[in-house]
Amino acid sequence: MAQAKAPGEIEAQIARSRQRLAVTLDEIAVRVHPSTILGDVKDRVSDSVDRTVGQTCVRVNGLVDRARSQVVAPDGSPRTERIVPVAVVTVAVVGAVVVSRRKRR
Structure with a gap:
């Protein structure tokens, strides 16, 4: 209890x-x-x-x-086989834009 x-x-x-x-x-x-x-x-x-x-x-x-x-290659050198085509295309596009603008004037 x-x-x-x-x-x-x-x-x-x-x-x-x-x-x-x-x-x-x-x-x-x-x-x-x-x-x-x-x-x-x-x-x-x-x-x-x-x-x-x-x-x-x-x-x-x-x-x-x-x-x-x-x-860039693993050893740090530039991969010219990839850079050159990109540079050529870039120059071509910029050139086309410049020519196109000159024609408009």
Whole structure:
């Protein structure tokens, strides 16, 4: 059979429960405070932006590496067999634009 508690023990238990409840309510108040919510949202947005920027940098670096590998050999020398045709096409296009503009005048 359960032993009856003394009034002092009951009062102490109630005081401890009130203290725990007060701490819990304070924690809840901090969590739902607008500045806390705003800070949490800012942190999430910042993390998302950082992650997106990081992923974009990785993709851009990959594209640059692939493009570089098309015109530079693994030993660092230029791949003239690929650069010369691109240069010829570029000069032809620029020449065509210049001739076209001169004809319009």
